[in-house]
Amino acid sequence: MRRFRFGRAVAATAVALAAVLGAGGWAADTQTAVTGPPPGSADWTADTSPGPRPPDPATAAPAEVAAFFAGLSPARQDALTARHPLVVGNLDGAPVPLRYRANALALAAERTRELARAADPALTPQDHEAARTRAERYRALLDGGRHVLAFDPRGRGQVAEVFGDLATARRTAVIVPGSDIDLLRFDRASDPYGTPAGMARALLDATGRQTAVIAWAGYTTPLGLGPDAATEDLARAGAPRLARLLDGLAVSTPQPPPTVFCHSYGSVVCGLARPTPAQASGMVVLGSPGMGVDSAADLDPGVPLWATARNGSDWIGDVPNVRLLGLGHGADPTGPGFGAHPLPATGAHGHTGYFAPGTASLAAYAAVALGRG
Known part of the structure; x- marks a missing residue:
């Protein structure tokens, strides 16, 4: 039975x-x-100039991330965002306006990279087409003041x-x-x-x-x-x-x-x-x-x-x-x-x-x- x-x-x-x-x-x-932390996390955690050591994206809870940013001056926040946009843009607990700004920077950088790939003679026509498609996707996400809370190109x-x-x-x-x-x-x-x-x-x-x-x-x-x-x-x-x-x-x-x-x-x-x-x-x-x-x-x-x-x-x-x-x-x-x-x-x-x-x-x-x- x-x-x-x-x-x-x-x-x-x-x-x-x-x-x-x-x-x-x-x-x-x-x-x-x-899975895992966003690209560039190793450079982020090593960046201590000037100020406290940034929280490890792989282990820090969002509350720890929020406390870290709360202790920074606006200038220090902006500097970290400019140097590590892919990390700040994906860091849960970071201030929302900083994440919007970081992801705009990351999208622009990735679009530039894909446009370069689309013109690279060492790549195949299929690679060129895929690169153009991604570049256009990034352009669309950058247009019209869209609020991108997270972006990971992996x-x-x-x-x-x-x-x-x-x-x-x-x-x-x-x-x-x-x-x-x-x-x-x-x-x-x-x-x-x-x-x-x-x-x-x-x-x-x-x-x-x-x-x-x-x-x-x-x-x-x-x-x-x-x-x-x-x-x-x-x-x-x-x-x-x-x-x-x-x-x-x-x-x-x-x-x-x-x-x-x-x-x-x-x-x-x-x-x-x-x-x-x-x-x-x-x-x-x-x-x-x-x-x-x-x-x-x-x-x-x-x-x-x-x-x-x-x-x-x-x-x-x-x-x-x-x-x-x-x-x-x-x-x-x-x-x-x-x-x-x-x-x-x-x-x-x-x-x-x-x-x-x-x-x-x-x-x-x-x-x-x-x-x-």
Whole structure:
């Protein structure tokens, strides 16, 4: 009997994997997660002229980072930002205006580097095209006074952008995206409400611009719907990065902890991060394949959890909610036994339509983000 049950469980897992792989196309390559401190950290920690030794980005808590900058003169802050833009721009706990300035400097430097690569005769035409694409991406992020809170060119690239004003907003929110999001696809024009930037813009408008929204593409996401999407490896690498972002907001912004919105595979990242009340006022999942936990009881009870009803055209409903042998992401957060507060999805279509204007889901998200959940 036990052998039969085990066989059924393995079969269910195989079905789950087949569904994940077949729902959106096979992705044979697996991703290497970008982790660790930002580029240039060794030079940063060695820079003591003049002043105290800078905190180690690999080990210092955001509260230590905030205390370090609070003890510096504005001139010293500006000098460090100019010398180490990639570090300051990614340093959770650093003053937000300094991070904006640092990331503008880092983006400009990376754009210059990519333009040089695009003209390098030693590189291939494919290399030239890739360099031009990245240079244009950096130019777009530099245009129009955009507020880039984080920028890391390593791998497929990571970025976080603030929509609204973190200094004056009543509340804040963080968007955690799922698969296929990176520096180049952070705010693509096609499928806008399937990107963190598009979701953030929609939520900002839905709250009457009372909530500053951070579109956070700060972890290595799966590409396609292959093995990476069926396992938790990338989510486990991303969860500490999300937790660190939330810790940094707690010491560098005046608002209550943000509401965290977790889309698709991003809900696995959120579940494994297990935010505390000091980090988040609430958590909302949408289009979720599971959160890597068995129920809401496995999360911090001080952080309310909402789960958006799955619309009938969302393919994620075809993925069985299993978690076995390293495959699958567990129970369905929208299930009656999971323990999440339900949110409506009337008017939403597809896997990426929950933030579309006019939907019941977006109206509910605005209410939760404003503390009216």
